[in-house]
Structures are given as C-alpha cells and as structure tokens.
Amino acid sequence: MYQFSSMVVTFETILTPFLVIFELSIVSSCFIGDWAISTPIFADHWWFRALADATTHGVVGLLSWAVVLTGQHFSEYPVHEVIVGGMLATSVDIDHFIAAASLSLESALSVKNRPPFHNSTLIPIITGLLYCAVHYLCPVQFQRLFVNLPLIFFVAWSSHHIRDATRRGLWFAPFGSTPPLPTWLYRTLICTIPLILRLIMVLTGSGQDTTEGIRVGLPSIV
DSSP states (O other): OOOOOOSOOOHHHHOOHHHHHHHHHHHHHHHHHHHHHHSHHHHTOHHHHHHHHHHHHHHHHHHHHHHHTOOSOGGGSOHHHHHHHHHHHHHTTHHHHHHHTSSOHHHHHTOOSOOGGGBTTHHHHHHHHHHHIIIIISOHHHHHHHTTHHHHHHHHHHHHHHHHHHHHOOEETTTEEOOOOOHHHHHHHHHHHHHHHHHHHHHHTSSEEETTEEEOOOOOOO
C-alpha cells in the first residue's frame, strides 16, 4: 500500500507557467481542430477532414501528457513520452481500417458501426493489463523506461474518446452509450483529466515532483 507524501504541496507546485501554456494549447487545438472539420470549405474534402481530425487527436494527446509531466524547465521534459502520448491518441482510429478490412482511407471513413477501439470499456482494461505487464512481466532493468506507459495510454485514449463523444457519446460496450457530450463539456474534461491525474500523483507521492518534471508511474499495490 502507499501513503500520502509528506512533501508540502503549494500552489506553485501544481500551477506552473508551462502547465498554463499547455492547457491553453489544448483548448486552442480543440477549437482549431473542431473548426477545421466543420467548416464547409474543408468539410467536403474527406481526406482533409481525416488529416485535421487525426492531427488534433495527436496534438491534444501529447499536450495532455505534457500537463501531467509539467515541471519548471521545458528542456528537462522526457520528450519521448510526450511523443508516445500523441501517437497513442492517434492510433485509436486504426480500427476504422480494421473494421473496413481495407487500407483505403475512403473505405475506412465509410464504416457505419463503431469500430472496436472506440469502446471506452477497453480503456481501464488495457490500462490495468499494461500496469501488470510493466510491474510483473517486464525485466527490472526496463521498468523505469515503461513505468509511465499505462498512464500515458489512459490519458491519450481518454482524450480521443472524449473528443469523439460529441457526435455519438461515449460507448461502454456491452453496457450502452452516453448521450453526445456538449462541446463545452468535452473540452472541460480533456483539460481537467490530466490536471487531476497530476494532482493525484503529487499528493500520493507516486511521482517525484521536481524542477525536472513529475516522474509519475502508478503506485505499487503490494
């Protein structure tokens, strides 16, 4: 079991200059991405909509993980983790090609039913499996390299699912779906989730919050 850290959590510990920049960048990315895929001049070009949508998912995913890692100095960020966050956020849409059984972008965009990776029930399941793999199957010498992977996945896929939920809601198979999320709610959730995760990690001491950034990793349960 873990205990709360004895470190003093101050306002400056949580709200750093780069955190504000990253949060504003997330909001801006959502605004620009949503505008790009809905503006009539671009909406008729399916390839552009797909590119704009995928880019927005990726940018929001990497910025969300950057919020969790926020430290005082940008030069000390583990940039590779931020990039992985963007790649994972974009990877969700691979299931369109799987469902279409084709590598054609046009066919992938024509899929009527929700493809499998858009099932939000998978997020906690895969996060748990990744945690177990990292902590119990991964060789000790590589654990530090992959320790944040479960949370990177959680943040990245959650941001993608929440952004997509403005159209058809969150799909929790086999239980059902939520109503479509209002735009203001999806943007609020995307900005809030990494902030909450960062706060939890600082309070529980499961990450080391220093000027080198917050080293996260889920706390060990044994």
